[in-house]
Amino acid sequence: MGQPKHLERKPRTPHNKCPVCDSGMRIRTSNLITPLFKEEKRQCINPDCGLSVLYEVTAARVLVPSAMDPSNAGLTIQPTPQATA
Numbered sequence: 001m002g003q004p005k006h007l008e009r010k011p012r013t014p015h016n017k018c019p020v021c022d023s024g025m026r027i028r029t030s031n032l033i034t035p036l037f038k039e040e041k042r043q044c045i046n047p048d049c050g051l052s053v054l055y056e057v058t059a060a061r062v063l064v065p066s067a068m069d070p071s072n073a074g075l076t077i078q079p080t081p082q083a084t085a
């Protein structure tokens with residue numbers, strides 16, 4: 001409505017979804033490899049499924065640049081929506 005596009009809230013998925021049965025997945029362990037990369041073991045909560053997956057979570061790009069360091073950890077800075085034209 002009156003909200004700028006970047007402030008609009010998408011309906012939140014309450015949990016990670018199992019790629020097999022669509023049930024929720026619980027994060028069992030989270031292992032920070034670097035400040036920009038972590039591994040997560042996720043397990044399906046459906047006892048009839050029980051899928052366990054290692055996810056790799058990577059920082060993709062900067063949405064709001066740091067006020068402290070212009071290099072922003074070497075991440076790409078997301079262009080503003082108007083910059084496409």
Ligand SMILES: [Zn+2]
Pocket residue numbers: 018019020021022023044045046049050051
């Ligand atoms: Zn499942």
